Amino acid sequence: MLSIAQRRDFRQMLLAWFDTHARDLPWRRTRDPYAIWVSEIMLQQTRVVAVIEHYARFMQRFPALDALASAREEDVLAVWSGLGYYRRARMLHRAAQKVQAELGGVMPKTAEELRDLPGIGAYTSAAVASIAFGEAAAAVDGNVERVLMRVQGWDESNASATRLRETAAEFLDAARPGDFNQAMMELGATICVPRGPLCLQCPVQPLCATRGEHLTGERKKMQSRTVSHAFARRRGRVLLAQRPKDASLMPGMWELPSLESGAAPQSLRVLEVKHAITVTNYTVGVYDFSAAGDEALPKTEQVMRWFAVSALHEVALTGLARKVLKKLGAFPKIAAHAKSVTDTDSNMGVR
DNA sequence: TATTCGTGGCT
DNA sequence: TAGCCAAGAAT
Numbered sequence: 498m499l500s501i502a503q504r505r506d507f508r509q510m511l512l513a514w515f516d517t518h519a520r521d522l523p524w525r526r527t528r529d530p531y532a533i534w535v536s537e538i539m540l541q542q543t544r545v546v547a548v549i550e551h552y553a554r555f556m557q558r559f560p561a562l563d564a565l566a567s568a569r570e571e572d573v574l575a576v577w578s579g580l581g582y583y584r585r586a587r588m589l590h591r592a593a594q595k596v597q598a599e600l601g602g603v604m605p606k607t608a609e610e611l612r613d614l615p616g617i618g619a620y621t622s623a624a625v626a627s628i629a630f631g632e633a634a635a636a637v638d639g640n641v642e643r644v645l646m647r648v649q650g651w652d653e654s655n656a657s658a659t660r661l662r663e664t665a666a667e668f669l670d671a672a673r674p675g676d677f678n679q680a681m682m683e684l685g686a687t688i689c690v691p692r693g694p695l696c697l698q699c700p701v702q703p704l705c706a707t708r709g710e711h712l713t714g715e716r717k718k719m720q721s722r723t724v725s726h727a728f729a730r731r732r733g734r735v736l737l738a739q740r741p742k743d744a745s746l747m748p749g750m751w752e753l754p755s756l757e758s759g760a761a762p763q764s765l766r767v768l769e770v771k772h773a774i775t776v777t778n779y780t781v782g783v784y785d786f787s788a789a790g791d792e793a794l795p796k797t798e799q800v801m802r803w804f805a806v807s808a809l810h811e812v813a814l815t816g817l818a819r820k821v822l823k824k825l826g827a828f829p830k831i832a833a834h835a836k837s838v839t840d841t842d843s844n845m846g847v848r
Numbered sequence: 849t850a851t852t853c854g855t856g857g858c859t
Numbered sequence: 860t861a862g863c864c865a866a867g868a869a870t
Contacts, residue, residue, distance in 0.1 A: 540866040547856065547865085581854025584869080618868045638866045682866050691864065692859085719862070746853070774854055778861080816855055 498649065499704060507648075507704050508670040508677065514700035515680035520545075520687075523552055525679075530604045530629035531562045537621045537628075538589050542582060545686070551580050562604065565590060566597035574750065574813035581816060583747055588616030608634040619662075628675035635665035636678040640685025643711075647689060650706030653714050720777045725761060726753035727795045728768075728825060729786040733806050735827050736786075737818070738799035746774070751804075752818040754795050756784060765789070768824060772817045783821055 499507065519525065522545065524536030535555060539548045555576050559565040565573070570590055577586035592614040596604055605611045608626035612618070617625070623634035635641075645664050646656050670677035688695045696708050729736040738754040740747055761784035768783040786794055804812055806827050814822070822828040 537866065542853090542865055542867055543855080544857075544865050579855075581856090582867090584853065585867090588868080616868070620867055624866070636866075639864085640866065679866085686866080716863070772855085773862090775852070820855095 503704055504668055507668060507701050510700045510704075511680045511684065512670060512673060512676060515676060515683060518687075519679070519683060523549060523556075528629065530606075530625065531565075532556060533629045534604070534621075534625050535559075535589070537624045538585050538616055539580065541585060541621070543580060547580065551577065562593050563597060563602055565593040566602075571749075571813055572811070575811050578750075578812070578814045579816050579819055583750065583813075585616055591615045592617065606630045606632075608632055624678060627678050631675060633669060633671040633674045635662070635669045635674075636682075637662055637665045638682060638685075640682040640689070641665055641678075643691065644681055644685045644689045647694070647707040647709075647711050648701065648705050650711075652712040719773070721780070722777055723758065723780045723782070725756035725758055725782045725784060726821065727756050727761070727786050728753055728783050728821070728827075729789075729794060730806070730825075730827055731787060731803075734803040735806055735809075735822065736794070736801060737804055737812070737814075738797060738801045740799070740815075747815050750813045750815050752815045753783065753821060754797055754799065754801060756795050760795065761786075768821065770817075770821060770824065772820065774817070779817070781817065781821070783825070 524533055527533065536548070536552060539552055539555070558576050559568060559573070568590065570587060573586050573590045574583060577583060580586075595614060596602060605614070606626070607630070608622040611622040611625055620636055620638050623632075623636035624638075626632035626634045627636060642656070642661050645661055645668070646652070649656075649664065665681075668677075668681075684699070684701075688699050691713070692710065694710060696702050696705070699705065702708060727736070736754060737751040740750050740752060742749050765784040765786065766782055767785040770781045770783070772779045772781055807829050809822065809828055819828065
């Protein structure tokens with residue numbers, strides 16, 4: 498364990514490094530608590546590069562808390578489409594409505610109060626409170642845990658969550674808590690990376706007990722599955738199916754209609770893609786029904802609807818559906834702003 | 849405490 | 860290429 502004087506040195510060295518090496522990220526250019534909140538939710542278990550695009554679109558569409566609170570959930574999901582972990586979007590939306598309805602549209606300013614909002618847990622409450630409001634709360638994410646474990650020379654046998662939280666609080670720079678928290682994460686994301694840490698570039702290397710990789714535990718191995726989906730495009734529209742509202746995975750979102758394996762002739766097979774969702778690796782076969790008659794379209798219990806290709810930006814698509822539609826040239830390259838997203842009159846007898 | 853929730857880039 | 864992994868929260 499570092500001494501009090503060593504922890505003071507650690508803060509000084511880390512913050513000096515952060516002041517000169519911090520990445521220029523969109524959410525670091527604002528002090529708007531709402532904007533910082535949105536960024537923190539998007540960044541949960543999601544890489545910075547993946548967040549940047551979605552963040553810009555989200556803030557353009559929902560620039561302030563009241564705009565998000567008054568939006569429809571399906572429109573929030575459409576902007577979130579492709580980012581994954583869609584529960585985050587639903588809870589962010591609900592939390593905005595709660596702040597608007599119960600708190601007069603004013604965000605809570607302490608970690609403790611933020612913690613009561615849907616989707617805000619131990620990490621996010623501390624991150625928002627420290628970055629947006631200057632509260633001396635230690636934010637402990639995966640980066641911070643890894644940095645602390647290496648600095649202390651701990652492995653998974655002696656680094657409990659409680660111990661890491663307590664240690665993070667002891668390390669925290671109470672004068673610049675927001676910067677310190679971000680600096681710890683920045684260090685973990687760019688220098689103290691999981692595999693092959695760049696110790697020679699590390700600003701706190703002299704204080705680190707490990708100076709290299711540390712032991713990590715076993716990972717659960719992935720399952721593999723083969724699935725088939727139907728693609729049908731007619732007169733600028735594509736046929737999509739809605740996942741059940743009570744599905745555990747991506748409820749209510751739109752995807753290509755499912756096919757029983759072997760239900761479609763091989764002659765219609767136009768594409769094969771690999772797609773991993775949580776613990777399963779999918780091999781996805783896509784069958785083109787565009788030229789087939791209505792009677793040949795897959796029979797399914799799912800709700801199905803024809804969508805204009807030009808308006809697919811406004812639809813809450815699954816990432817897999819988006820990927821396949823892009824590969825088949827059925828996804829708009831420029832953002833469309835069509836008012837009418839669906840055309841129920843062209844349902845063509847499909848259940 | 850252990851699972852479940854997406855996706856894409858990297859090695 | 861087949862994993863590995865990311866600014867976690869809810870249940």
